[in-house]
Amino acid sequence: xxxxxxxxxxxxxxxxxxxxxxxxxxxxxxxxxxxxxxxxxxxxxxxxxxxxxxxxxxxxxxxxxxxxxxxxxxxxxxxxxxxxxxxxxxxxxxxxxxxxxxxxxxxxxxxxx
Amino acid sequence: xxxxxxxxxxxxxxxxxxxxxxxxxxxxxxxxxxxxxxxxxxxxxxxxxxxxxxxxxxxxxxxxxxxxxxxxxxxxxxxxxxxxxxxxxxxxxxxxxxxxxxxxxxxxxxxxxxxxxxxxxxxxxxxxxxxxxxxxxxxxxxxxxxxx
Numbered sequence: 001x002x003x004x005x006x007x008x009x010x011x012x013x014x015x016x017x018x019x020x021x022x023x024x025x026x027x028x029x030x031x032x033x034x035x036x037x038x039x040x041x042x043x044x045x046x047x048x049x050x051x052x053x054x055x056x057x058x059x060x061x062x063x064x065x066x067x068x069x070x071x072x073x074x075x076x077x078x079x080x081x082x083x084x085x086x087x088x089x090x091x092x093x094x095x096x097x098x099x100x101x102x103x104x105x106x107x108x109x110x111x112x113x
Numbered sequence: 114x115x116x117x118x119x120x121x122x123x124x125x126x127x128x129x130x131x132x133x134x135x136x137x138x139x140x141x142x143x144x145x146x147x148x149x150x151x152x153x154x155x156x157x158x159x160x161x162x163x164x165x166x167x168x169x170x171x172x173x174x175x176x177x178x179x180x181x182x183x184x185x186x187x188x189x190x191x192x193x194x195x196x197x198x199x200x201x202x203x204x205x206x207x208x209x210x211x212x213x214x215x216x217x218x219x220x221x222x223x224x225x226x227x228x229x230x231x232x233x234x235x236x237x238x239x240x241x242x243x244x245x246x247x248x249x250x251x252x253x254x255x256x257x258x259x260x261x
Contacts, residue, residue: 056160056220063216092209094214097214
């Protein structure tokens with residue numbers, strides 16, 4: 001998996017692409033979120049529009065990222081889920097746990113000031 | 114009925130997980146399953162392989178993972194075995210329970226059961242065998258008929 005970061009109105013948008021799976025994408029995502037938190041960026045929007053595959057380890061990593069950011073007083077939201085990722089979050093009942101957005105501008109505005 | 118059977122013996126590495134997933138995808142495609150079903154079968158196999166490599170064999174280079182694919186007119190049966198201590202089914206929490214929703218692991222078996230038509234798990238002191246069965250579209254037979 002690859003990630004690249006953008007800053008929009010105080011929100012860090014992490015554009016993710018590829019697979020979030022055990023041993024590859026999971027580590028990349030973890031490092032990316034830790035790096036952002038280390039720099040004080042606590043409003044994080046994970047753009048998963050180009051993530052075409054995620055396994056249970058990847059789901060666990062999303063949960064870990066969510067709770068880690070939340071425990072540090074920040075917010076982590078998801079943007080542009082592909083059908084596969086959407087369906088996985090539905091059947092694991094995580095769709096209601098995460099704040100899922102499908103419009104970037106609206107997602108950015110939804111973060112607290 | 115002509116049965117096709119392929120068997121792989123693999124090391125306890127992450128490469129094995131990817132190899133098992135790729136083989137499942139190819140065999141399921143050749144068996145005539147659609148894209149959605151192929152994805153589900155491949156993901157179920159991936160999750161079972163992850164369990165075998167990580168939780169079963171614990172990356173032990175002296176232990177192997179075997180993956181068998183058996184294709185009949187009615188079923189695709191995939192059997193994955195490890196040489197670990199045996200999965201303790203009582204210790205697998207319900208990942209949908211409210212208290213477990215935010216756990217970072219424990220969803221593999223749940224996803225496998227969600228994606229396959231039948232799942233049999235046979236733990237023993239010498240390892241765990243998990244049998245994944247997908248009915249060929251239009252077939253309503255008992256999947257156990259295809260396993261031996």
